[in-house]
Amino acid sequence: MRQIEAQGKGVWSRMVEAVGSELGRGTKVAVGISGGADSVVLAEAILRSGGKPILLHFNHRWRGRVGDSDALWVKRGN
Secondary structure, three states: OOOOOOOOOOHHHHHHHHHHHHOOOOOEEEEEEOOOHHHHHHHHHHHHOOOEEEEEEOOOOOOHHHHHHHHHHHHOOO
16 A cells, blocks of 8 residues: 555554554454455554454445455456
8 A cells, every 4th residue: 555644644553553552462353344444554554563464355336346346456466
């Protein structure tokens, strides 16, 4: 995932810090992800904060082929 930082605001680093303060390093946590931006960002923040995300994919089937593509992307471990 490409890191996108709000210019001069440190949003990404604050998010990783916030997630890390809730989890101890090495803590396993189940994360339900659809492949959309919000769930992928959450999984990435857990990983970068030292947590160990266990990814559980859920395809809502609301977005047709786009959702199917997201499911494949998650399955491949991107």
